Amino acid sequence: MSTTSLLILDGLLLISMVSLAWAALTSSDERRCVILFMAFGLVLALAWARLLAPDVALAEAAIGAGLSGGLLLTAVRERPQSAPTGRTDSVDNRHGSRMGLTLHWVVTTLSAALAVTLAWALGHAFSRGPQDSLAQAVSANLAASGVGNPVTAVLLNFRAYDTLLELAVLLTALLGIFALGRARPGYLAAGPVFDGLARWLVPVLILAAGYLLWVGAHAPGGAFQAGATLAAAGVVLRLAGRPDIGLPHGIALRIAMAAGVGIFLLVGLGLLLLGRPFLGYPPAWAGALILMIESAAMVAIAATLMLAFLGGRPESFGLQAVHEGPAAPPVVVPRSEAPEAMSRAEFETPEARDRFTKEENRC
Amino acid sequence: MIDALSSMLIVGGVLFYLAGSIGLLRLPDLYSRLHALTKADNLGLGLLTAGLALHSQDLLTALKLLLIWLAVLAASAASAHLIARHARRQEAGS
Amino acid sequence: MLTAQWLYGLTGCLIVALGLRTALLHASLLHRLVAVNVMGAGVFLALIAVAYRGPETPPDPVPHALVLTGIVVAVSATALALALARRLNAEQAND
Numbered sequence A: 001m002s003t004t005s006l007l008i009l010d011g012l013l014l015i016s017m018v019s020l021a022w023a024a025l026t027s028s029d030e031r032r033c034v035i036l037f038m039a040f041g042l043v044l045a046l047a048w049a050r051l052l053a054p055d056v057a058l059a060e061a062a063i064g065a066g067l068s069g070g071l072l073l074t075a076v077r078e079r080p081q082s083a084p085t086g087r088t089d090s091v092d093n094r095h096g097s098r099m100g101l102t103l104h105w106v107v108t109t110l111s112a113a114l115a116v117t118l119a120w121a122l123g124h125a126f127s128r129g130p131q132d133s134l135a136q137a138v139s140a141n142l143a144a145s146g147v148g149n150p151v152t153a154v155l156l157n158f159r160a161y162d163t164l165l166e167l168a169v170l171l172t173a174l175l176g177i178f179a180l181g182r183a184r185p186g187y188l189a190a191g192p193v194f195d196g197l198a199r200w201l202v203p204v205l206i207l208a209a210g211y212l213l214w215v216g217a218h219a220p221g222g223a224f225q226a227g228a229t230l231a232a233a234g235v236v237l238r239l240a241g242r243p244d245i246g247l248p249h250g251i252a253l254r255i256a257m258a259a260g261v262g263i264f265l266l267v268g269l270g271l272l273l274l275g276r277p278f279l280g281y282p283p284a285w286a287g288a289l290i291l292m293i294e295s296a297a298m299v300a301i302a303a304t305l306m307l308a309f310l311g312g313r314p315e316s317f318g319l320q321a322v323h324e325g326p327a328a329p330p331v332v333v334p335r336s337e338a339p340e341a342m343s344r345a346e347f348e349t350p351e352a353r354d355r356f357t358k359e360e361n362r363c
Numbered sequence B: 001m002i003d004a005l006s007s008m009l010i011v012g013g014v015l016f017y018l019a020g021s022i023g024l025l026r027l028p029d030l031y032s033r034l035h036a037l038t039k040a041d042n043l044g045l046g047l048l049t050a051g052l053a054l055h056s057q058d059l060l061t062a063l064k065l066l067l068i069w070l071a072v073l074a075a076s077a078a079s080a081h082l083i084a085r086h087a088r089r090q091e092a093g094s
Numbered sequence C: 001m002l003t004a005q006w007l008y009g010l011t012g013c014l015i016v017a018l019g020l021r022t023a024l025l026h027a028s029l030l031h032r033l034v035a036v037n038v039m040g041a042g043v044f045l046a047l048i049a050v051a052y053r054g055p056e057t058p059p060d061p062v063p064h065a066l067v068l069t070g071i072v073v074a075v076s077a078t079a080l081a082l083a084l085a086r087r088l089n090a091e092q093a094n095d
Helices: A003-026 A030-050 A054-078 A097-127 A133-141 A150-158 A160-179 A192-215 A223-239 A250-273 A286-310 A344-348 B002-026 B030-054 B059-093 C003-025 C029-051 C061-094
Strands: none
Touching (some): A054 A223, A150 A160, A150 C061, A192 A223, B002 B030, B030 B059, C003 C029
């Protein structure tokens, strides 16, 4: 591509990104904000593809735009329809409007100062020329790493410790979500159109996840993208009203959640016992070990993202505290009938079934 | 020859996308906007993937592009149906 | 130091500033969450711009791995924040 056409492409991408971000951040309606954020995430994925970062583009489209947007949309759906606020950036008006305006300008100036500082730091980094020592080290050792994709090599071999800690962060966030409450009530069974779509889409998504996992060794792909695709399959199942969204029950669910960190630790400690450094794979076994770790990581990431979409402890986790009532049956709260605010009792006890099983609520 | 054909297909696809976007902005009603968006964008994507498939190195890439088009067709049709049904129910309810 | 690197890097800084401003000023929790995510996206944009080496040269893979990790951690933090907000709403409605 000639440089002028690349420049035009860059200009269009950047202008769309900044306008979408601005529109999302200054919108008054929450739902509009989330949808504009999803569009921003997709244009960002295009920017990653233009900057020759296809693994990041795949992950951003699946996780950053798709799953993040889905999580935020379910949160918007729960709240009663809030009236759009008068001013788009509504300062917390406890101190009165005069303080609000001053605070507004102070924060804007500080953010502008932050942008200028970051730009100066960036210019300083660029003026020293490209620091290629790490990139050269990666390409020099790529043949011994067991995979052909340099990003996978960095993630799962050279910096495997960071990926282990990242999976631990995922698990910790999931445990926090579990500790905060029960999963949201489910959805009604879908009508024929969406049900038919889910019937063939979910197997295709599972197949695509397996493909992404396998191809990540020598092409853009890998465990994170595959895990996100599996999680998307789970989300489709949940939206179609299936009570079991593909997650196992009880002990198998716990194993799935802990698989990523567990396999990583087992491999690392096993290598320690064999006299090698922690997570220092022998070059002959590196490919097989990486594939094993990636498979376990894919399952763990998919389980974590699906459970995060559920929003809390599911029934299948098998942990019911004694003082809580029976869990909510799988009914949906139509938007117009959502209570203004859910009290704690309603939060934990079953909703009224008969309101929602009328025939016109089905397709 | 392949380049010319591929360019024509891609330009045709872009024109359909343009038509769909103009329909989204200018049509008065939710249902007509949905109609413009799904019909025009599906055909636009089909032409775009056909133009790209002509440029692909091997048959496998072309088949993957075809699969992408089919998946987007089904997903956009289903989601247009769901949006229209929800809008219909809200009208009937209020 | 390519033109594309400058363009994307500066846009990243701008997006970080926009996100920070909304994260501090807006009243709605959901807007603030989206603003923090947008700040993260700006940081990732700056990182990938630093890793870019031109249309012919393969890019530096280390910042790509960093950004990949960052995307996943950002979504898990968002999920935890949403669960916290849901529980907060339930507790406040109970008072």
